[in-house]
Amino acid sequence: MTDAPPDFEIFLVTAPGLEAALAEEAQELGFVDPVAAPGGVTFRGTWPDVWRANLELRGATHVLVRIASLRVMHLAQLDKRARRVEWQAFLRPDVAVSVEATCRKSKIYHAGAAAQRIATAIAEELGAPVRADAPVRVLARIEDDLCTISIDSSGESLHKRGHKEAVNRAPMRETMAALLLRQCGYSGTEPVLDPMCGSGTFVIEAAEIALGLQPGRSRSFAFEQLAGFDLATVATLRRPPGPVPPLTFFGSDRDAGAIEMSRANAERAGVAASTRFQQLPIGELTRPEGPPGLVIINPPYGDRIGNKPSLAGLYRSLGDVLKRQFSGWRVGLVATDANLVRATTLPFLPPAPSILHGGLRIALHQTAPLP
Numbered sequence: 471m472t473d474a475p476p477d478f479e480i481f482l483v484t485a486p487g488l489e490a491a492l493a494e495e496a497q498e499l500g501f502v503d504p505v506a507a508p509g510g511v512t513f514r515g516t517w518p519d520v521w522r523a524n525l526e527l528r529g530a531t532h533v534l535v536r537i538a539s540l541r542v543m544h545l546a547q548l549d550k551r552a553r554r555v556e557w558q559a560f561l562r563p564d565v566a567v568s569v570e571a572t573c574r575k576s577k578i579y580h581a582g583a584a585a586q587r588i589a590t591a592i593a594e595e596l597g598a599p600v601r602a603d604a605p606v607r608v609l610a611r612i613e614d615d616l617c618t619i620s621i622d623s624s625g626e627s628l629h630k631r632g633h634k635e636a637v638n639r640a641p642m643r644e645t646m647a648a649l650l651l652r653q654c655g656y657s658g659t660e661p662v663l664d665p666m667c668g669s670g671t672f673v674i675e676a677a678e679i680a681l682g683l684q685p686g687r688s689r690s691f692a693f694e695q696l697a698g699f700d701l702a703t704v705a706t707l708r709r710p711p712g713p714v715p716p717l718t719f720f721g722s723d724r725d726a727g728a729i730e731m732s733r734a735n736a737e738r739a740g741v742a743a744s745t746r747f748q749q750l751p752i753g754e755l756t757r758p759e760g761p762p763g764l765v766i767i768n769p770p771y772g773d774r775i776g777n778k779p780s781l782a783g784l785y786r787s788l789g790d791v792l793k794r795q796f797s798g799w800r801v802g803l804v805a806t807d808a809n810l811v812r813a814t815t816l817p818f819l820p821p822a823p824s825i826l827h828g829g830l831r832i833a834l835h836q837t838a839p840l841p
């Protein structure tokens with residue numbers, strides 16, 4: 471087996487708009503010089519960095535290992551250069567791979583044909599089977615005639631922590647919830663309340679952060695099937711949880727099914743003792759006992775035509791109850807419609823750059839502690 475190079479480029483994927491927050495998280499976790507780039511964060515590292523990034527980062531959706539950059543002007547050249555990539559340093563001949571390609575502003579414009587050339591190179595030079603439902607994904611991005619080849623070391627998106635079986639119709643992704651909590655200045659030392667909690671994502675994520683639980687503690691990763699994998703080293707990167715802090719994380723929702731889901735999800739995540747879920751319409755929300763903290767909410771966005779007027783009423787009730795009862799608490803409101811945000815009449819600071827997610831432009835609106 472050829473050894474992998476001493477270090478390589480690692481790319482952490484996130485939604486556009488959240489790159490700076492993810493770079494900050496990577497920096498805090500001790501990865502070396504993470505730099506925000508469009509759609510993610512790059513830094514240089516080794517296999518243990520890749521494994522630790524998957525286990526510890528709450529905000530990345532995938533951890534990609536950049537294994538080659540090939541200048542390619544036509545398919546025959548791609549075919550030839552792809553055969554020279556040191557596949558055996560990263561992939562195993564006995565583990566199937568899939569190959570996906572995208573092309574932009576390049577002489578090679580047929581993504582399917584490009585993927586097929588790379589697949590053939592892997593199959594013939596390394597001997598690994600290539601099939602669509604393989605456990606390991608090889609990704610090629612051809613842009614300005616430069617083909618960047620990466621391996622997805624995560625496998626399933628990292629927002630799948632492995633605890634959530636139950637989801638409602640519009641669940642927030644854990645990775646995005648974690649970065650939004652970070653943008654609200656949450657670091658695990660104050661209570662958090664979500665009065666429209668759905669499946670409980672913000673509440674559970676906040677509790678996990680406070681308890682020092684590694685986000686990847688319960689799931690498997692594609693890197694377990696890559697060439698450099700070392701089980702003993704990965705075991706040393708797993709951390710036991712920290713002490714349980716004297717904090718409670720609160721979720722409520724008017725929907726009984728949502729509350730049932732949230733409780734089951736919190737139980738599976740191991741944070742049931744630190745969380746309280748209650749079925750409650752927003753108008754009946756009351757301030758919990760104890761110190762103030764952060765209220766974070768993503769109310770229904772109302773992108774379906776015709777439901778905006780009734781939603782204005784919902785946003786207004788939300789603003790009223792928070793202003794009446796939550797003096798000293800900060801508010802983070804995740805929304806797509808500036809008019810609905812205004813309907814709350816909450817004293818929002820200028821919003822952070824918007825986030826592109828699932829075809830929507832989402833903005834986080836924050837207040838200082840309410841008067």
Ligand SMILES: C[S@@+](CC[C@H](N)C(=O)[O-])C[C@H]1O[C@@H](n2cnc3c(N)ncnc32)[C@H](O)[C@@H]1O
Nearest residue numbers: 641642666667668669671723724725751752770
């Ligand atoms: C976009 S979802 C929130 C998703 C949630 N963050 C999650 O991760 O699953 C909006 C939630 O607001 C709740 N909701 C709508 N109107 C409400 C009201 N008047 N009072 C309380 N909850 C309400 C819905 O039941 C739904 O669960």
